Amino acid sequence: MTCRVSFPVSGDCVGMATWSLRAARRSKDQYLTTNEEVTMPLRWFATCAGSVPILFCLVIVATGKAPAEAPPTVTTADVEKMMTSLSNWGRWGKDDELGTLNLITPKKRKQAAALVRSGVSISMAHDAVKVKMDDSTAFEHEVTLGANSGDVGGAGDRYAVQYHGFTHTHIDALCHIFYKGRMYNGFSSDLVKRTGVGKLSINRVKNGIFTRAILMDMPALFGVRFLSGKQAIYPKHLEAWEKRAGIKVQPGDALLIHTGRWTRRNVEGAWKIMQDSAGLHASCLPWLKKRDVALIGSDLALDVMPSGIKKFELPVHCVVIVSMGMCILDVLDFRAIARECRQRKRWEFLLTVSPLAVEGGTGSPVNPIGTF
Template sequence: MDIAMQKFPNGIPTLEEVKKFNGADPYPETAWIWGKDDEIGRINLLTPARILSAQKSEIRDGDTVSLNWPMNLPTKPAFGRAPCQHRVANHPDGPMVFDDWLDMNIQSGSQWDGFRHYGHQTQGRFYNDLTPEEVLSGTRCGIQAVSNHGIVGRGVLLDYYSWCQQTGKPYDPFTSHAIQLEDLLAVAKAQNVKFQVGDILLIRSGYTAAYYEYEKSDPKKLDEAGSLHPTLAGVAQTEEMKSWLHDSYFAAVAGDAPAWECWPPKQWALGVLIGEMFDLEALAKQCKEKQRWSFFFMSTPLNMPGGIASFANAIAIY
């Protein structure tokens, strides 16, 4: 935070201010404002003061909701990834001792995309100018950096899927439905949500709900969803959406689909962690019952040096 304030004394910058600051840079929208040694991007916004404020305002009942989908789901992960394999066997100590093993692509289920996962395809760089060669040879910007900080703060759910059903705008989450900014803001207004700097934004697109429905009614849809090039509902990649996401300064964003953005994506480099395939069904139900769409959010990513991604390991507390 201190480095960002040194560069922008008037506070964290808008996207237009970043572009002006970067000047003649061939990629002027690159929002690497936390210093050349930074590895956690907007997780820097989760300061002790913001964490304490969230704890005081959001934890009232002590109720908890896990945001993690069962690790064996989806059975056919998107983008052609292999499903989770779980093995249980006796330990050599005897028949009353067991161990188990997991063999899986971490990004096949509820997970965080780290800053080493999907680079800027044109620029040839990852977060904070990290190169593909560095990804293969070192640990800079690995998921361990986020793990060492933790993702703890005020979470906010925008239940876009329910709002669309209630307002007569139904859609199929297994299609390339683009979630527009004006609709997200309408959801926030309907839920009486007021955003704060450092919020962890969760958007329910309905992927998990549709998955369970198709599992019963049309299993072939799950095969299509598990293809190398699936169609997925998600956040629209418009200029106004980009500016809003940048200027709102969310510490992290997540959703319930295999991609947070409408697929295929455009190239943004905002330095924000993206969570995918979070299980938001119980959370949406709890929020509706309590008429509260904000909560205390906690996640402890894997402490894997040089890791590309992590299990979500996320929980909401009311």
């Protein structure tokens, strides 16, 4: 038996009731419909035994006795401290340019390869957007026709793209962000030239990324099609998803955060991304360091926006890249792989990522592939 469900972010009945009351006030368009609904076994909803506790939860809603848990707060001073307390500078040597990708060992790659059982592969790249969208420039594509030689002809292409931003699927290299004149591992931002960056370039990732990925399906956790604007994802949500999915993030894993950004855009149209977007709260940063995540990605820009932290528009981006030395996959499209994961009831798979081999580059367009 299956049903449409709304998952609470906590395992107790009080949390379930509180969440359901808030959810009822949201736009119906946000909730599960058609091909993108989360159809789960009824047992996923039964966090308490039987139907009596669920009725009890409804009574709690009616009486108003479900105090909301205060979310964690992070200040500018806290983020500044994290730049030091969560640092991986020197962990793999003073000349290291790989950062947390060092955590993807040969043993880890073998374990990831063993996840391939059915041989089904799914892209997590959004198709190139050839019009200006969400404050990002269009992907330029010009086809050129070659001269015919008898019956044989041909065609070529010219591509041009400013991929950093909110529209094109890409990876951020460790030279993409610096703080107080320093990049990851203490390298000076003076190494950044118009002709290329002298250290930490995307070409350090030329051999590709091959590891286990875990998709954290936040719309499925919250029981919605997409997360609403400014919805912050806290450590408790990451741990709630681990519990629901029966999986734990391990050292060397790639962590992929699905917020439903592309579904939201289809439903609501364009919005001011920097002012109204779901994503990770800065309080997740110590959690990422503790779990030794090797790579992180999302379907937008990772951070909740606005961050609410002065001086740091994207605090997660800043600490993850500069302090931890972790590359970021931005603007992925998880719709297809989320459907596959839901059907299989499996949220781990082999991830492969191959950036362009550009010496001095600050990142690269990519086509991340998940294989089951």
